[in-house]
Amino acid sequence: MRIDLLSIFPDFFTSPLDEGIIRRARLAQIIDIRIHNIRDYACDRHQMTDDRPYGGGEGMVMKPEPLAACLKAVPRYGEKHRVILLSPRGPCFSQQQALNYAGLDQLILICGRYEGVDERFTERFVDEECSIGDYVLSGGELAALVVTDAVCRLLPGALGCADSAEKDSFSRNMLKHGQYTRPPVFEGMEVPAVLLSGDHAAVDRHRFVESIRLTMCRRPDLLKGLELSREERKVLKQEGLLTQVEQMQARV
Numbered sequence: 001m002r003i004d005l006l007s008i009f010p011d012f013f014t015s016p017l018d019e020g021i022i023r024r025a026r027l028a029q030i031i032d033i034r035i036h037n038i039r040d041y042a043c044d045r046h047q048m049t050d051d052r053p054y055g056g057g058e059g060m061v062m063k064p065e066p067l068a069a070c071l072k073a074v075p076r077y078g079e080k081h082r083v084i085l086l087s088p089r090g091p092c093f094s095q096q097q098a099l100n101y102a103g104l105d106q107l108i109l110i111c112g113r114y115e116g117v118d119e120r121f122t123e124r125f126v127d128e129e130c131s132i133g134d135y136v137l138s139g140g141e142l143a144a145l146v147v148t149d150a151v152c153r154l155l156p157g158a159l160g161c162a163d164s165a166e167k168d169s170f171s172r173n174m175l176k177h178g179q180y181t182r183p184p185v186f187e188g189m190e191v192p193a194v195l196l197s198g199d200h201a202a203v204d205r206h207r208f209v210e211s212i213r214l215t216m217c218r219r220p221d222l223l224k225g226l227e228l229s230r231e232e233r234k235v236l237k238q239e240g241l242l243t244q245v246e247q248m249q250a251r252v
């Protein structure tokens, strides 16, 4: 997969894209990430990429020409590509959207700045807008990094181990259970005994129940989209949780 990031602050990306999982995925050629400086496509002497808004008002608006020229210079890769503008106006990014994006050949992420982007550019060139939450950032760069990270870890081979992306929170409308490592006793607190038992089925069951409890307590809204197998329903019944989970699922 290829991800192109268009920004007036290309240095923003250097360190985050050169660490950890993303770095490994880039080195393994699982993902090809290219950064483009919109300023390089500004046509005037001062390399201006923003200007005052028509009609007056606070702040500056990103000019359409440098954005369009920069976007046009990005080669299209594969058959399935999308041009996405990071902006607080878009629908909220989710694990489901990360999965959708991970199925594409190319994501072109445009980082807006200032008070916004000239609407004509968005209308003509942008397939969709994408927000990472109901708050306003100084620009789309951090949001583009969030999207890049969430997508990258879903690509086959990116995590190294076979299936840990599937066990992440949200991949099944459930929060992830707590995790423990050595030492077995920390400040008087013990690791749950079942995790030391070596009984894999008991460990899976314990983790599933803990995930459900955590989700019920912190994000009951997620339970609505959670489909439970017969075996899972049986476990929840034995734990005395099934009725409560079903009530939460039925709530509007």
Ligand code: ADE
Binding pocket: 086, 087, 088, 112, 130, 131, 132, 133, 134, 135, 136, 137, 138, 139, 140, 143
């Ligand atoms: N740019 C500014 N705020 C943003 C947000 N919440 N999500 C995506 N892009 C943004």
